[in-house]
Amino acid sequence: MEVKLGFGAVPKPQYVFVSKESDHCWYMLSDDTRQIPIYERALTGVITGIEVNKKVETSHGETEKIDLHILADKPYVIRSGSESYFSKSLLLSLDALTSEQLHHPLTIAVSPGDKTIVFCTIYNPVTSRAVDVSWDGHNEIDLQALGQKVSFKINRIQNLNQEPIQTSANTTTSEIHAVLIAQSDTYLAQLNWTPEQGREYLQQKYGKRSRLQLTDREILDFIDYLQAKLTQNCPT
Template identity: 35%
Template sequence: MVTEIKLGLCNPPEPIYLYVKNGELSGESYLWYNYNINNEKTIPVQQRGLTGYLQNLRLTSKEFRGQSNLKLDIVIAADEIYIVRTGIETNFAKTFLLAVSQVKDFSKPLIIAATPGEENVVFCRLYDAATKIRIRSEWNRDADWAGIISNVQSKLVASQQEVTFPQQQTEPNQDVRVKQIRILLNYPVELVVEWLQFQGVELPNQLEPNKIDELVKLMCLSWGQDKFENLDFATNSYQKSVVGAMNNGISEIEAITTWMENISEREILNPA
């Protein structure tokens, strides 16, 4: 199912940065935070886990107090794009790299969790998002970190060539659905409002899809009522031509349009 794109005003699709740090603000402890550059404000993130698809690993050099610091950026695709940033020499980076080196299939989502250690240390734990099983690895302070990053990047490239990330599923917009069909059938909007009021609601989105199915059928039969000998014939035609077509994968709008065209052609060929 294709994700519905909402039109109108929105925020720019910028990534959300999570900076790893064992800190405290206003009496609340946290293990990573987001930073609002405009307000120069640290925003603690209380959730200690992030679920998503590992998309990339990057090494980024940042200047701090006149010195260059190498950072590991862990890019995660979820409801938004998240970038977990931590120093390459930190325990978080090393425990993450050791665990992620054990992952074989990056087409499946992972859970990256920040875990507190002694003093201000933060470790990373990695889980299979589907099974909630922790991905374990042996500690190795002398591991080839650059080699691990390169190997994971190669796996990610191969994985992204083979699969596409599943799109978030959204429920159909019943308001739009009813409006499109009403306009197509030239059905009076006042009658739609009256029908909705009878159901005790103001908008189609407030009803279950099966109730909207009833409204769509009502509008279609209203259009076709004077084109058949009786209501039963109209109903049978609707079920066969519209519902049957939709069951075969045809979109609702296309099915109704074709049904209307066929009936109109029949009237032209067989005038009363």
């Protein structure tokens, strides 16, 4: 992501809200809380996190939302109601993806349904293939359990320094390594490192030019280094 020097907007995540209107299915809010329609149907980026069952205070009182964090041309947060059809189709699609697939850019698309319903479809932007999900028995889905499962898969190494990575019997070594690399992607983007900077550091530190060549111990050490750099850059 290119960093522009000089005056500009505050570099904070841009929230995107899901709502079916006559000619669009999501919108942003201006500084004076005016709705800004988004007419494009799709957002492509790398998923960096998800918050499920997040309690949010609205004009109608407290409600639960799902916040999906995506890094694209800038950080975005897609916010939707926890029990909405958008959130249900989002969670089903994310559950169908592997850790390796989550490491790569994905396209989140909205499509209108009946009345106020908005559906979510996730695509591979390279192959243009949609994630295939089954709606059989969707009314009986335990959304809380599904949300926790998806949240664990996406966020399982967010607290890497505090807790060991938890894995199931079905988690492969390659999946764990892919998750570690995805986590380092997030930190590298936050530090605004170029690929050249990353390769230079890896060459000097480990004698390797790619994170794919690092052992799990080395990638963990690299993540620790990036986390320390981020802490140093944060204002006190």
